[in-house]
Amino acid sequence: MAPALLEQPAQAQTPAGVLGPGAVPVTLTINGKPMKVSVEPRETLLDVLRNKLDLTGAKRVCDRGTCGACSVLVNGKVMYACTILAIDAQGKQITTVEGFALSGGRPHPVVQAFVNHDAQQCGYCTPGFVVAAKAFLDSNPNPTYEQVKDGLGGNLCRCGTYIGIRQAVLEAAKTMKGGSNA
Amino acid sequence: MPEYRWPEMSKRKVMGKRLNRLDGVEKASGRAKYSSDLNKPGMLHGATLVCPYAHARVKSIDTSAAEKHPGVTGVHVVSPAGTEIQWAHWEVAFVAAETELAARDALKKIKVEYEVLPHVVHEKDLNKVQSRAKAAGEQIEGDPDQALKEAAVVSEGFYGIPVLEHSCLEPHGNVVSWTPDNKVELNPTTQAVTSIRGDMARAVNVPVANVHVHQDHIGGGFGSKFQPDRWGVAAAHLSKAAGGRPVKIFLDRQIEQVIAGCRPSAFARIKLAANKEGKITLWESQSWATGGFTGGGSPPIPYVYTRIPNQRKNHSAVSTNTAPIRAWRAPNHPQASYLTCAAMDDLAAKMKMDPLELFLKNVDLTARADTYERQLKKAAEMAEWKKLWHPRGDSGRGPLKRGLGIGVCTWGGAGHDSTARCNIHPDGTVEVELGSQDLGTGTRTVIAQVAAESLGLRVNDIRVKIGDTNYPPSGTSGGSTTVGGVSSSTRKATLNALEKLFEEVAPALGAPATELEAVDGKIQVKGNPAKSLDWKAACAKLGVKTISETGQNIPRDAPKEGLNTGGVGGVQIADVTVDVETGIVKMNRIVAVQDCGTVINPKTAESQIYGAIIMSICGALMEERVLDAVTGRMLNNEMEFYKLAGIKDVGEILVHLEIDEINDKRGVIGLGEPPAIGGIAAIANAVANAIGVRVPIVPMTPMNVLNTLSGRMS
Numbered sequence: 001m002a003p004a005l006l007e008q009p010a011q012a013q014t015p016a017g018v019l020g021p022g023a024v025p026v027t028l029t030i031n032g033k034p035m036k037v038s039v040e041p042r043e044t045l046l047d048v049l050r051n052k053l054d055l056t057g058a059k060r061v062c063d064r065g066t067c068g069a070c071s072v073l074v075n076g077k078v079m080y081a082c083t084i085l086a087i088d089a090q091g092k093q094i095t096t097v098e099g100f101a102l103s104g105g106r107p108h109p110v111v112q113a114f115v116n117h118d119a120q121q122c123g124y125c126t127p128g129f130v131v132a133a134k135a136f137l138d139s140n141p142n143p144t145y146e147q148v149k150d151g152l153g154g155n156l157c158r159c160g161t162y163i164g165i166r167q168a169v170l171e172a173a174k175t176m177k178g179g180s181n182a
Numbered sequence: 183m184p185e186y187r188w189p190e191m192s193k194r195k196v197m198g199k200r201l202n203r204l205d206g207v208e209k210a211s212g213r214a215k216y217s218s219d220l221n222k223p224g225m226l227h228g229a230t231l232v233c234p235y236a237h238a239r240v241k242s243i244d245t246s247a248a249e250k251h252p253g254v255t256g257v258h259v260v261s262p263a264g265t266e267i268q269w270a271h272w273e274v275a276f277v278a279a280e281t282e283l284a285a286r287d288a289l290k291k292i293k294v295e296y297e298v299l300p301h302v303v304h305e306k307d308l309n310k311v312q313s314r315a316k317a318a319g320e321q322i323e324g325d326p327d328q329a330l331k332e333a334a335v336v337s338e339g340f341y342g343i344p345v346l347e348h349s350c351l352e353p354h355g356n357v358v359s360w361t362p363d364n365k366v367e368l369n370p371t372t373q374a375v376t377s378i379r380g381d382m383a384r385a386v387n388v389p390v391a392n393v394h395v396h397q398d399h400i401g402g403g404f405g406s407k408f409q410p411d412r413w414g415v416a417a418a419h420l421s422k423a424a425g426g427r428p429v430k431i432f433l434d435r436q437i438e439q440v441i442a443g444c445r446p447s448a449f450a451r452i453k454l455a456a457n458k459e460g461k462i463t464l465w466e467s468q469s470w471a472t473g474g475f476t477g478g479g480s481p482p483i484p485y486v487y488t489r490i491p492n493q494r495k496n497h498s499a500v501s502t503n504t505a506p507i508r509a510w511r512a513p514n515h516p517q518a519s520y521l522t523c524a525a526m527d528d529l530a531a532k533m534k535m536d537p538l539e540l541f542l543k544n545v546d547l548t549a550r551a552d553t554y555e556r557q558l559k560k561a562a563e564m565a566e567w568k569k570l571w572h573p574r575g576d577s578g579r580g581p582l583k584r585g586l587g588i589g590v591c592t593w594g595g596a597g598h599d600s601t602a603r604c605n606i607h608p609d610g611t612v613e614v615e616l617g618s619q620d621l622g623t624g625t626r627t628v629i630a631q632v633a634a635e636s637l638g639l640r641v642n643d644i645r646v647k648i649g650d651t652n653y654p655p656s657g658t659s660g661g662s663t664t665v666g667g668v669s670s671s672t673r674k675a676t677l678n679a680l681e682k683l684f685e686e687v688a689p690a691l692g693a694p695a696t697e698l699e700a701v702d703g704k705i706q707v708k709g710n711p712a713k714s715l716d717w718k719a720a721c722a723k724l725g726v727k728t729i730s731e732t733g734q735n736i737p738r739d740a741p742k743e744g745l746n747t748g749g750v751g752g753v754q755i756a757d758v759t760v761d762v763e764t765g766i767v768k769m770n771r772i773v774a775v776q777d778c779g780t781v782i783n784p785k786t787a788e789s790q791i792y793g794a795i796i797m798s799i800c801g802a803l804m805e806e807r808v809l810d811a812v813t814g815r816m817l818n819n820e821m822e823f824y825k826l827a828g829i830k831d832v833g834e835i836l837v838h839l840e841i842d843e844i845n846d847k848r849g850v851i852g853l854g855e856p857p858a859i860g861g862i863a864a865i866a867n868a869v870a871n872a873i874g875v876r877v878p879i880v881p882m883t884p885m886n887v888l889n890t891l892s893g894r895m896s
Contacts, residue, residue, distance in 0.1 A: 040283060051227075051282060056219035057212020059401070061351045062435050062821035069351060101211035108211075115206035118789045121622030123209030124351040124401030130210055149830040156821065158351050158402050159622055160796025162829040164789065 019087060026090050030055065031099030039086045046070045046081035049096060057097035057127040061156075068155030071128040071135075072096050078135035078154070097127040100134065110134050113172035119164030125157045133169050141177045145170065184677040186670075187744055188780055189635065191846045195702075196635040198841075200785040203627045204641065205620070209399065216399045217369040218432045220357045226255055226278045226424055228417055228431030229285035231292055232271040232441070233261070236301035236503040236814025240265045240274070240294060247291035248277060253284035256423040257292070258416045267296075268475040269505045270815045271440035273412045278420035278429050301503035301814040305447060305472040306342060306879075308498065315470060315498040318480065324492035329464040333455030336464075337529040340451050343517050343862065343880045345472065345807040347824060348443030348510060352401020355432030356410070358417040360386065362426055366393045366418060370410065371432075373403040374658035376617040379651045382410045386418045395651040403621055404797075405509030406443025408658055439819035444807060445510035446471045446479020448517035452525040460535050460543050462526070465490040469521070470498040474506040481518035486554070486590045486751070487526070489547040503814055509660055511794070512593060512855035516801065516862050520880065523589050523863035528876055531574040537867065538562050538571070541588055550751045554590065557753040557775040557840075561588075564773040564836055565755040575874020581763045583874075584770070587867025589754045589860030595852030596748030597666025597735050598657030602675035604633065606683055606729040610718040612637060614676065615647045618656035618668050623854055624786030625664055631782050632669045636676040638700030639717065654732060662852025666746030667735045669782060669850045673745060674733025682729045687720045746850040750777040752857060754795070756864035757833075760872045762891055765884030767803050767869055769833030772861060779851035781841050791837045791857040798861020800827045803881050 020041035027034050028045075030053065037052050046063075049055040049072070058081050061069035065083040072081045073095035101111050110133045113119070120126040129152065136151040137143070143151060148169045157165075191198065208214045233240075245257040254277060261267060261274040275292055279285035302314050330336065356370040366388055372378045375395050383390040400407065417429040433442055448471045455464035465484045473479035477499045484490055526544075530537035542558050545551040562568070570586055577583040605613040614633045620626045626648060630641040637644075647653060657667050683705065684695035691698065691714070693707045700706075706714030715723075740746050757770040772795050781787050804825035808817045818824045862880060869887070870876045877890045889895045 043283065047282065050219070051221065054221050056215065056221075059216075059218075059351065061353075064435070064820055064822065066821040067351070097212035102207070102213070107207050111207060111210045114210040115202050118203060118206070118785050120203075120206065120209055121789060121793055122351065122400060122402045123205075123214060123622060124216065126210050127212035130212070152829045156351075156826050156828060158349055158404075158797075158826065160793030160827075160832075161789065162796060162827075162832055163792045163835055165829060 026087055028086065028089055028094060029092065030094045031096060041085065041087050043086050044082050045084040045086045045089045048086040049081060055096050055098055059124055059128065061124070068132060069125050069128040071131040071155065073131060073135055076138065078132050097131050101130060109175040110137065110172045113168040113175065116171065117164040117168040119161050119168040121159035121161055125155060129155050129165060133172065137169065137173055137176060141173060143169065143173055184681050186674055186677060191843055194635060196631045196641060197782050198784065201627060201631065201641060201783055203624045203786055204630055204646065205626055214399050216352055216401050217357055217371050217397055218352050218355060218401065220369055220430065222357060222428040225357065225428040225430055226280060227282040227285050228276050228278045228420060228429050229282065229289050230273060230413060230431065230433060230437055231275045231289045232437055233267045233274050233296065234270060234815065235267065235296055235298050236270040236303055237299040238267045238296040239299060240267065241297050242295045243275065244293040245275065248288040251284065251288035251291055253280040254288045255279060256420045258419045260412050260416060269503050271437055271505065276413065276416035276420060276431060278424060303502050303504055303809045303814045304811055305470065305500040305502055306449060308470050311500050314502065315500045316477065318497045318499065321495040322493065326464055326466060326492045326494040329492035330455055333463060334458035335529065335533050336453060336455045337525070337532045338453045339525055339528045339876060340878050341521050341524050342449040342878060343447060343520050345444050345447045346801055346805045347439050347807055348404050348406040348508065349439065349824065349826065350402035350404060350406060350443070353433040353435065353438040354407060354411060354413065354442040356414045356417055357428050357430045358414060358421050359426050359428040360418045360422040364388055364392055368393060368395045370395065370397055370414065371400050372397060372407050373400065373619060373621060373660060374408045375619045375649055376651060376655040377658055378410055382414065385410055385415045397619060397649045400619060400621055404511045405513065405660060408660065435821065436819050439824055440816050441505040443508040444505060446473040446507045446514065448479065448481045448521060450483070450521050452521060454525050454529045456529060456533065460533060460540050462487065462490050462544050462547060463492060465493045468496045470500055472500040472502045472504065474504045475501055476506045477501050478507055479514065481514045481521060483518050483521050485518035485522035486592050487522060487544055487547040488549065504809065511797065511858045515591065515593070515859040516798065519589055519591060519859050520863045520866060524866050524876065527587060527867040527870060534573060536571065537588055538567055553751040553777055554753065557751060557777065560838060561753040561755045561773050561775045564838060565757055567755065570757065574871050577872050581761055582759050583762055583872040584759045585868045585870070585872025587756050587864045587871055589863030589867065591752040591856050591859035593662060593750055593856035593859065594748035595662040595666065595750060595856065596737060597670050597740055597746035597850065598663035599735065599737055600656040600667035600671040601654035601732055601734045602668065602671035603654050603730060603732045604675040604679040606679050606721060608721055608724040608726065608728065610721040611645065612639065612643060613645045613647055614672055615653035616656045616668055616671065617651055617653045618648045618664065619659055620648060621659050623664065623790060624783055625668060627786060628665055628782040629668055629672050632672045633676045636673055637680055638702055638704065662854040665782065665852050666850045670735035670740060670745035671733050675731055678731035678733055679729045682731060683720065686723050687715060690715060690723055744849050747779060747848050748851055750851055750856050752776040752860060754860040754864045756861065756868040758865060758868040758872060760869055760887065762873055765887035767882050767887065769799055769831065771834045771836065772864065773836040774857055775838045775840065776857050777840050778845055778853060779848040780846050781839065782850065784839065784841065787839060787853050788837050790853045791839070792835050794858035795835050795861050796827055796832050797858055799832050799865065801881065802862040802865035803883065806881050
């Protein structure tokens with residue numbers, strides 16, 4: 001067997017500069033602020049947000065990149081925080097629902113539209129949907145009804161709030177931009 | 183005693199209005215704290231070790247290495263040597279540690295030796311489980327043999343619906359501390375804030391008064407979250423062992439999907455007979471179901487059309503090595519509706535009769551003939567039945583086949599036992615307190631609407647406080663009984679408090695207390711706004727006193743008071759398109775006509791119906807617990823292959839809630855469950871209508887549809 005495939009040489013060849021396996025200090029830029037936190041390299045961004053930074057708007061539901069309840073924005077793009085290692089999120093702009101949902105006590109238009117159309121029941125998937133909806137509207141300011149259904153296909157709800165969500169996203173598009181397709 | 187009856191529909195100012203839910207911004211902005219979001223000072227994290235075998239005996243368990251793992255504060259074994267394990271993912275031990283990762287690492291160091299025993303996990307074929315099936319005994323009504331002889335038409339079929347998993351998005355779990363003063367603080371995710379207190383007290387053997395429960399929000403329950411469960415009790419013991427530090431245990435999704443809630447299956451061979459006009463004369467069924475190892479799960483068939491004159495029924499409960507069932511939104515009703523409506527639809531097809539006509543012709547076999555006749559006609563109108571329905575299979579030549587189908591429901595939904603307390607403070611603040619919970623149904627909001635209506639205020643003037651055992655006891659949220667219970671107790675508590683306020687204010691207004699009323703933020707002499715005090719000024723007359731009055735809904739007294747009642751019907755019609763080349767069923771539309779009583783908030787009530795229908799779509803087309811016969815394990819215990827509908831999968835949903843003066847007089851009736859019943863039946867019948875044959879087994883996945891079309895399914 002080639003030496004690199006054996007356990008010992010493989011370990012010995014670990015390149016310099018690799019962090020871990022224990023906890024290492026990192027700085028994450030979250031909602032515009034640098035935050036210092038000690039993480040293990042195997043920790044997901046989601047677990048660090050929830051367990052170490054008390055940012056619990058992102059929920060841990062499937063923990064395997066399926067349901068979207070942990071959606072956050074990474075450099076403006078919506079991503080599942082359970083599929084990103086916290087150490088890999090260094091140097092990126094991370095926006096959680098807490099970063100935009102309320103400003104000065106005023107709800108973001110997406111949040112308000114979700115409330116107006118009762119687009120939530122138990123509410124556990126809702127922050128993830130709000131993040132996904134914001135990202136969707138940022139890149140599709142004038143969506144059609146059909147585009148909304150495609151655009152939010154990455155999130156799941158168990159209470160069945162999709163009817164309200166469709167209407168909410170259309171309304172938010174209008175209030176955010178004065179769009180005409182809604 | 184005040185007049186508790188609801189004000190007339192036309193005179194209501196807050197009840198009946200489409201108000202936004204009060205905690206909407208808090209939840210949608212991610213600010214709402216669920217128990218799974220708590221990060222308490224000094225909190226430890228727990229992890230759960232489960233058994234990989236469906237049937238095994240624990241020979242030995244060694245936790246010593248796990249206990250020495252850095253950061254571990256304790257290991258709590260719940261299945262010691264000798265324990266016979268009856269289903270896969272049975273809890274064996276729990277670990278608490280400083281971090282979640284340390285707890286999980288330590289789990290791997292627990293050494294368990296098992297003696298693996300034979301298991302049975304599948305119940306679809308009754309012949310293969312004979313020794314595990316327990317027959318309930320034959321039930322006979324009328325003379326089924328004679329009815330069979332006299333029948334003009336006999337239709338026979340086999341139908342099945344699998345075990346489904348609750349899949350609450352917030353997993354089961356809790357944060358618990360059990361401090362050295364023998365007090366237990368419990369932050370659960372529960373449908374039963376009041377009663378889980380006593381359940382936890384018994385489980386850890388402390389006085390009930392030493393247990394305090396607090397929960398602000400719950401991320402889904404659907405019937406699966408009532409008990410502290412093994413993980414709750416384990417967390418308490420681990421906390422005690424760690425000197426009272428809070429311990430957080432929430433199940434991993436892979437465990438949650440297996441043991442934290444599923445609903446029973448239902449299979450049946452059904453024979454229906456009718457005379458040549460289509461009047462049903464006979465029901466015969468051989469049915470079976472599994473409710474897991476402990477049994478349970480018997481669909482009430484025939485469903486809704488219960489008065490079929492001649493019946494022969496045999497049911498067997500099959501014990502399998504699978505996790506026990508828990509209550510699921512209308513327990514056993516979706517299964518019963520599917521079995522009954524599918525058999526009726528097949529009878530109509532055999533007679534070349536329009537199933538709508540068959541359902542209508544037999545409404546006298548239901549307990550609410552008028553209701554179902556009205557609803558069938560209304561639903562047919564909304565679904566454009568006349569235009570879109572066609573005889574079974576007669577759906578054109580292309581690969582896309584469209585079809586319509588009918589499903590029916592019935593449910594109780596009267597209010598549970600509930601006590602509310604209303605505090606009116608001298609500064610005008612109003613609090614309404616109940617040891618209840620808001621499952622996302624909008625309980626907080628309806629409480630505020632009832633209180634505001636009763637006190638002549640607006641919802642924002644009311645502080646609703648629920649989710650805590652420091653508040654008066656309120657029932658569990660099951661059976662669609664919450665809204666009836668909390669609205670009635672709130673009505674009484676607020677009016678009792680108002681009566682006290684009238685007594686305090688009467689001298690200032692120069693009129694007897696009995697002559698006062700609360701209208702538009704004022705206390706005034708009845709019909710005389712000139713003689714009034716605004717709410718704050720009136721409350722200021724209390725001086726330093728706070729009024730604190732309670733009101734109770736007692737189920738046995740509720741019928742004569744008229745504030746809540748039970749008993750509703752409903753009809754749903756599904757409209758689907760099936761691609762017979764791919765087997766994909768696409769939802770076009772579902773219409774729901776739903777009977778109701780007094781509706782406090784039509785907006786949140788409609789949300790219940792939308793959600794219930796979407797849950798039915800998941801059950802009809804996607805959801806299924808897949809078990810491996812060899813290992814006995816669940817193969818899709820995650821959310822990628824345990825399929826739930828997404829936003830694009832559900833088509834359009836049209837809801838007609840029968841809000842009118844006559845229904846309103848019945849009082850409040852719960853709506854969480856009834857609309858979650860008929861959808862699977864409606865979709866199954868629509869698929870049969872579209873493709874010309876019955877897909878006998880739900881879910882109607884592409885595989886099951888294609889297998890049916892190619893004759894590979896019985």
